[in-house]
Amino acid sequence: MKNEIIIFSGIEPGKKGAGNLVYFFLDRLKINYVEFKLHFNKTPDGFLIRQLKNFVPRNLSKSLYYSFYRFFFKSSENIINRKVILFHPQSIGLELSINLIRNNFVYIYVFDNFLFCRKSYNYIDRNKSCLLCLKDKDAYLKYKCDFFPVKHNPHKYDDFLLTISNNLSRVHFLTQNRNQSNLLYQKFGPIPNLTQIGMMVDMEDVVFNGKKTVKKYDFLYHNTLIEAKGIFYFLSIAKLLRNYSFIVPFSLKEVRNLIPDFEDFENVDFLSIKWNTGLKEILINCQVVINPSLWSAPVEGALLKSIKFNGCVAVVTTEYSFQSEIPSNVVIKLPDNLVEASKILNDVIDSEKIRINYKNEAKKWFDLYSKDIDISFDKFIQEEFN
Incomplete structure (x- = not known):
């Protein structure tokens, strides 16, 4: 046709x-x-x-x-x-x-x-x-x-x-x-x-297909296992914040395939899980989700899911990234300096009030964002193809 x-x-x-x-x-x-x-x-x-x-x-x-x-x-x-x-x-x-x-x-x-x-x-x-x-x-x-x-x-x-x-x-x-x-x-x-x-x-709910996770973590790495997505950054933060629990949703073997000389930390768990086999549940229940992409990232699906299903989300603000466009009261904005970033996260993890404020603002932001996306897609399609 x-x-x-x-x-x-x-x-x-x-x-x-x-x-x-x-x-x-x-x-x-x-x-x-x-x-x-x-x-x-x-x-x-x-x-x-x-x-x-x-x-x-x-x-x-x-x-x-x-x-x-x-x-x-x-x-x-x-x-x-x-x-x-x-x-x-x-x-x-x-x-x-x-x-x-x-x-x-x-x-x-x-x-x-x-x-x-x-x-x-x-x-x-x-x-x-x-x-x-x-x-x-x-x-x-x-x-x-x-x-x-x-x-x-x-x-x-x-x-x-x-x-x-x-x-x-x-x-x-x-x-x-x-x-x-x-x-x-x-x-x-x-x-x-x-x-x-x-x-x-x-963003539809998926059928849970794994064992119920009891442990609640302080920090979750939510991104793919690629250097540019910030896995080094996340693990470096974990090394500085030894008193808090961290989780990476990949096996230790997978991480060592990327980082052969990786030094294992007692405060970091490595679990090979996906969204429908436990990752979503861990994300919902952890204190802070970290999406530490270090490139000029556009809109990442992992970030949108983190904002919708948790709300207390930390990002690294890089030049020309979508993260830098999100208001600072919606996401926790971390510098590339690891010591400064760890201090910010320490303050957030120690204050329930701060975390609740981020969750409330994130919900309002995501509701507006998702409505705008439906409108922009439909407007484009109608103008170009109808």
Whole structure:
């Protein structure tokens, strides 16, 4: 059908945070009676992938999977002069993305910072975001930055960015927050088509599928096990606050795969759990949830869940991050200085009044945010596709 929207997603809808957003987006299309045809990569979580992870590093196994899958992820259709939506071009494949941009009007939903950072998460030092490649596209050479999570041909990546620059009138960026939009303006200059529509994940209750957890922790690390997401930062705080209990929702083995020389602390528990196998319950009952992303993060699903289901949430305010846009009475804003951050958290954990105030403000903020997201998605869809 000529009016049917074509969607390519490098992420399986409904799987984890980013896939959850794709699912949410598709749901809003259905609510607004927009017809679409979906092509997507399956998330690498099958038996063979789990076995592969036992023999090669986690990041390499994911890269191998996507390289294999992209070989088959090619449409046999001749897609020309259509409206096409792209989710996560680096997983779809740069060659396919380039061809779609050159021959169609393309909407790119911007998940991370791949459009100016090869690592996707613009982070170089342990507590520092990086914007060097915005001004100098060869700055990555100094720090030997490589593509993540999917490996690419460097020349194809340059061609991908050049294709966007040369076809800005045929590209419509969909951004999550104000700072993300600002980064795109810095990268591409004047952009004729950009809409800030936000980001949302599924907040419905899930069926609990694990043992009831009795222990209540003081601090929970709520993010993925990636250096840029702040696992080093969290563990460093735990080392400074030995009198308080901490929990990381990954096994000690998984953590040591990332940090081989990690020194285990008695006040930190490591449990390999997911949202529906105990993580949600721990999050609801802990004193403070820490979402310590150290890159210029847009809206992270883990942060939204932390705010909704707990409310007393600490973040690290990095340049151009969504966290820096949230009012300081809604989230606890931590500096990159670990000693100063530990003092702030110590004060919060020792004051029930402070924690209750954050919970109350967080609830009000999230209610407004979620309503605004529904409105912005529907407004965009109605204006573009109806």
